[in-house]
Amino acid sequence: MVPVMLPALPTAEILLPYLQRIDESHCYSNFGPLYLECLDRLASYFDVETSNLLLVANGTLALQAAISTVGSEGDIWGLPSWTFAATAHAVGGAQRTPHLVDVEPDTWCMSPSAAARFDGNLIVSPFGDRPRVEEWGSVPGPKVFDAASCFDSCAAIGPNLSDEMMVMISMHATKALPAGEGAILIGPKDWIRRAQVWSNFGFSDRRVADFPGSNAKLSEYHCAVALASMDGWADRLRYERSRIEVALTLTEPLGLQSAPGFAQGFASNTWNITFSSPQNVRVAERELESQGFETRRWWPVGLHEMEAFRALKRDRLSVTERLAATTLGLPFGPHVTEGNVWSLGAILEFASR
DSSP, X not given: OOOOOOOOOOOHHHHHHHHHHHHHHTXXXXXXXXXXXXXXXXXXXXXXXXXXXXXXXXXHHHHHHHHHTSSOTTOEEEEESSSOHHHHHHHHHTTOEEEEEOOOTTTSSOOGGGXXXXXXXXXXXXXXXOOOGGGGTTSOSOEEEEOTTOTTTTTTOGGGOOTTEEEEEEOOTTSSSOOSSOEXXXXXXXXXXXXXXXXXXXXXXXXXXXXXXXXXXXXXXXXXXXHHHHHTHHHHHHHHHHHHHHHHHHHGGGTOEEOHHHHTTOOOSEXXXXXXXXXXXXXXHHHHHHTTOOOBOSSOSOGGGSGGGTTSEEOOOHHHHHHHHHEEEEEOSTTOOHHHHHHHHHHHHHHTO
């Protein structure tokens, strides 16, 4: 079977023991026992204490929780124009003012040198790349890393974070460690605590809102899926990395640039390739479609070209526009076999001529 882009979540059989525990506890949300177990296991993975973690209903709300609980309304936040729309929606939802910045051609990320002028920065780690926290240490102000696809690359990242840094990792169904929906925040304890209060209606120790917030708690059902996904993580990671090695062996001689995280061997559930020209992308799309391979332009334009964000202030965005026009996403979930990867390589060789 030629693969399309399919999420891969634990089966009903694997989930059943966790669902039975929910039945026994009669706890379905509000930081229940499966939530606490998730925190314990994730704390070990990221090398932090559980008080450095918060699980949130989805990635957009997690970013909003982080941004809303630091600085002040109206603060100007830098963020890349080449990203998913949720990044900008989170800044706006937090009542901060987004300013769009270009990315670097080699890293596909914002440069710290372009960011010191802002009150805060939302740095996107694209397509599974490890957040470049060391490079941002000298930049003043709060720094939130949108590391949505970066569960693999963020292993043991905790000790590298400063008191002004927060990392968000998505657990959406399309991500490497899926919970169906959900997200992880990693950061300093006081900031995490404020974000937790924000995620629970602004309630601190009683059912009275101490400051504006939302309802962004992760349910026990989503925690069940996350725990089942963690049970199979080691096997999934070995399989992903073996196919990444094959993919890079096939494409590097062609001069095609894979997303920086993929090129470093980090699993992220997608394989993004940058071609030399928009024409080569169109050729690849046609050839892949003709053989049954689904493709996707995950970030088809910069935020500055979306109607919702046209009015935002921005820098010159030449790299963003080039990457948006020449980058193509290929299927690379657990259902993609090594044989599929060889087939993809042959099509890419034809398209890159």
